[in-house]
């Protein structure tokens with residue numbers, strides 16, 4: 559993978575592999591500081607995912623794949639004949655880092671399959687698989703960008719939620735990839751980005767990425783979305799996904815479901831852009847998706863945290879949008895209009 563392939567479309571790379579280990583751009587510090595930290599163990603990568611230094615379903619999967627390479631390097635050095643048993647602990651730790659984004663489990667399954675066939679030093683073959691996962695995600699983003707931009711046609715304004723850009727993926731982005739492609743075609747004039755709770759992912763990451771690419775954007779509070787839709791400025795909402803069930807229900811950043819309901823009320827269309835690695839064929843409907851709930855302290859003011867406080871906080875960080883509220887799902891393998899179990903099944907057989 560050449561650096562040029564990334565810098566041609568975006569200056570941002572969330573994950574970089576080097577002989578020292580995995581360099582992770584600490585997304586918690588953006589946009590104020592651009593700091594990479596190097597992780598040289600699988601446990602370190604698991605912590606980087608859990609603590610949200612790495613964010614976004616595809617990027618989490620890619621980081622986990624590199625984490626397995628690091629785990630194999632350590633296990634093989636300690637025990638060349640028993641490393642395959644030892645690495646299971648690392649894989650388990652990585653799998654426990656976040657529960658909702660299925661790309662994590664998809665990538666770990668790919669690494670496990672590769673481990674099964676390895677004789678001798680596992681690092682070169684596992685690194686090749688991790689790099690392929692990374693490169694394939696980037697290529698999928700570019701393909702989705704084109705397919706999604708075709709559907710947006712001459713649309714001048716879109717609303718997006720969360721961050722789905724180069725930082726959240728192998729580069730370029732899912733929903734933000736569609737937006738980048740539409741912008742490059744000269745059709746899109748302005749992006750509206752929600753600030754996105756928790757941690758203001760839109761305010762700190764999405765609009766930063768858009769600014770890096772000089773794409774005009776307007777930031778709004780999540781609660782301003784209905785009012786924006788009423789104004790007619792956004793014929794489309796374009797979002798990513800953390801897990802898509804086999805019937806087309808979509809788990810994505812908290813607030814996506816609200817946007818879907820609002821969009822339907824206002825006659826605004828909803829596009830979900832995600833690679834096929836985000837489709838969980840083993841999960842029949844959105845009811846079976848585990849929705850991560852994070853620490854209430856991420857929401858609640860410290861002054862209200864004391865033992866004499868009667869205030870709690872509910873902090874689910876994803877929600878599930880039912881398929882019937884989604885107009886189209888865009889993947890690198892094709893698009894699914896009006897998603898249903900049958901329409902999704904047709905996607906399954908298509909080559910990536």
Ligand SMILES: CSC[C@@H](O)[C@H](O)C(=O)COP(=O)(O)O
Pocket residue numbers: 610612613614615616719720721722723726727732759797798799800810811875
């Ligand atoms: C490109 S992944 C889909 C996103 O919309 C998504 O919800 C996301 O970035 C997840 O964020 P995270 O910060 O990892 O919880």
